[in-house]
Amino acid sequence: MRKIKIFDTTLRDGEQTAGVNLNTAEKLEIAKRLERLGVDVMEAGFPAASKGDLEAVKKIASIVKNSTVTGLARSNTSDIDYAWEALKNSAEPRLHVFLATSPIHMTYKLKKTPDQVVETAVGAVKYARQKFPVVQWSAEDACRSDLVFLARIIEKVIDAGATVINIPDTVGFTNPEEYGKIFRFLLNNVPNIDNAILSAHCHDDLGMAVANSLSAIENGANQVECTINGIGERAGNASLEEIAVALAIREDFYKAKTNLKLNEISRMSQLVSRLTGIAVPPNKAVVGKNAFAHESGIHQDGVLKEKSTYEIITPELVGVPSNQLVLGKHSGRHAFKDYLHKLGFHPDDSKLKVLFEDFKQLADRKKEMTEEDIFALLIDHKIQPEVPLYQLKDIQVNYGTNQIPTATLRLLTPDGTLIQDAATGSGSVEAIYNTLSKMLPSSLKLTDYRIQSVGAGRDALAQVFVQIVSDGHEINGSGTAQDVLEASAKAYVHAFNKLQLHSEKKSYEKISI
Numbered sequence: 001m002r003k004i005k006i007f008d009t010t011l012r013d014g015e016q017t018a019g020v021n022l023n024t025a026e027k028l029e030i031a032k033r034l035e036r037l038g039v040d041v042m043e044a045g046f047p048a049a050s051k052g053d054l055e056a057v058k059k060i061a062s063i064v065k066n067s068t069v070t071g072l073a074r075s076n077t078s079d080i081d082y083a084w085e086a087l088k089n090s091a092e093p094r095l096h097v098f099l100a101t102s103p104i105h106m107t108y109k110l111k112k113t114p115d116q117v118v119e120t121a122v123g124a125v126k127y128a129r130q131k132f133p134v135v136q137w138s139a140e141d142a143c144r145s146d147l148v149f150l151a152r153i154i155e156k157v158i159d160a161g162a163t164v165i166n167i168p169d170t171v172g173f174t175n176p177e178e179y180g181k182i183f184r185f186l187l188n189n190v191p192n193i194d195n196a197i198l199s200a201h202c203h204d205d206l207g208m209a210v211a212n213s214l215s216a217i218e219n220g221a222n223q224v225e226c227t228i229n230g231i232g233e234r235a236g237n238a239s240l241e242e243i244a245v246a247l248a249i250r251e252d253f254y255k256a257k258t259n260l261k262l263n264e265i266s267r268m269s270q271l272v273s274r275l276t277g278i279a280v281p282p283n284k285a286v287v288g289k290n291a292f293a294h295e296s297g298i299h300q301d302g303v304l305k306e307k308s309t310y311e312i313i314t315p316e317l318v319g320v321p322s323n324q325l326v327l328g329k330h331s332g333r334h335a336f337k338d339y340l341h342k343l344g345f346h347p348d349d350s351k352l353k354v355l356f357e358d359f360k361q362l363a364d365r366k367k368e369m370t371e372e373d374i375f376a377l378l379i380d381h382k383i384q385p386e387v388p389l390y391q392l393k394d395i396q397v398n399y400g401t402n403q404i405p406t407a408t409l410r411l412l413t414p415d416g417t418l419i420q421d422a423a424t425g426s427g428s429v430e431a432i433y434n435t436l437s438k439m440l441p442s443s444l445k446l447t448d449y450r451i452q453s454v455g456a457g458r459d460a461l462a463q464v465f466v467q468i469v470s471d472g473h474e475i476n477g478s479g480t481a482q483d484v485l486e487a488s489a490k491a492y493v494h495a496f497n498k499l500q501l502h503s504e505k506k507s508y509e510k511i512s513i
């Protein structure tokens, strides 16, 4: 199977998104995540652009070890020297140097003849190779360039020492068929092309960046450049998550793999969105909030019977805990009943009918029905579960570098008694969970624990998700609080309460109406 290298440029082209400015700490946080995601190359910035960017690239290059770190430079010695200053301590210093090749750019922007452009490009690559073992050369605006000229300049820069040749669709002008043909043309017309890796770099001005990147792969590109959430100059770049998941899901067609850990994608996307302040549209493929949400009755019924009826990507593949059946006015009886079962209520058919009619009436007035809405509906119908529900009253955690973490918790039991206990653990969360295990009638075996922040900045709320599996049922608990430890405790108690509702089967028989 072919291996496609993923060149992530979130920290360079992605940062060129209007209104985005990442400081060194933020860039480093993203870089570490990109490394964990498994990108082959990350472009950390444009060192000649500012002192801050130079420092950020330098820092990232000194810390990131499992992905190659690169930086962009114009075709002049000064930019290349700045890039060297930033990258010289990386494991394998790699430069990305570019020069425009289209008549429009050469005439109006660079004010150079084609021959002068060849001379400048070759000079820059030769100069760069005196320092950098790996030099990638990009033909800016390649897709509006004369292809014979493009082939000529590429042959020369490969001779000068470039080993990666990038073909940017700088202004997002081409379509997949044309873009693929450019790669075919270069493979057939550049005599030394086998000495280089061909790379694609697409912009989304006409909404074709991902399709163009995939076409390039079909036509010989072995590297694609992309950004998380597709952020980037103007309408953005090709989105990493869409390319990666398309390759994985359609492996039968593309017959190509990447090194990415796909289950890191969701968290990666959230981090970039939070630090850049660029929200992910809910309907965005793969990472949008609705990518795994089913709203209409026919779809929900299909998914409940067999997920693959309407899901080509499993949420778990990209690190989303589970799909979501959103209750709304388009929902049908199957989804409604399933929702009630998950909450622990099992009304018989006649009660379900009445509840469903009321639900539809309410849903007509609301965009989305929440768990609270459904509970309110059940309470209106005087349906109450007589199952034990525990409430977290307060929590205190002692943590210090040379101290054993200790948690003290107080819980309100279902019969209203206040109980208190304490336990230690190897970390604060473990201490909390050990305490809860002592206090609750049974302890939970967690299969997942995740933290994410709700909102941006220092005052963001912490949201913790835990998952347990019991009798083949997946039960998710969540807790939100200003503090991550309190949110962790709440999530555990939430999961425990839901487990009670499920496993004790106290739901319908003991519901008093």
Ligand SMILES: CC(=O)SCCNC(=O)CCNC(=O)[C@H](O)C(C)(C)COP(=O)(O)OP(=O)(O)OC[C@H]1O[C@@H](n2cnc3c(N)ncnc32)[C@H](O)[C@@H]1OP(=O)(O)O
Pocket: 013, 016, 046, 048, 049, 050, 073, 074, 075, 076, 098, 099, 100, 109, 110, 140, 170, 233
């Ligand atoms: C397609 C892309 O995404 S390319 C990357 C775009 N990213 C950026 O521009 C972000 C960082 N840029 C910057 O901070 C600044 O533009 C700098 C520091 C690079 C340059 O700033 P300045 O020296 O003030 O020049 P300015 O940006 O106004 O103009 C660009 C100059 O570079 C020249 N230039 C453009 N591309 C190249 C190139 N690949 N090689 C050499 N020169 C180039 C232009 O012709 C122009 O030269 P001129 O001053 O002789 O007319």
Ligand SMILES: CC(C)C(=O)C(=O)O
Pocket: 013, 072, 098, 138, 139, 140, 141, 166, 168, 169, 170, 171, 201, 203
């Ligand atoms: C610098 C190059 C690779 C670029 O970003 C573009 O042409 O879009």
Ligand SMILES: [Mg+2]
Pocket: 013, 168, 170, 201, 203, 233
């Ligand atoms: Mg670009």
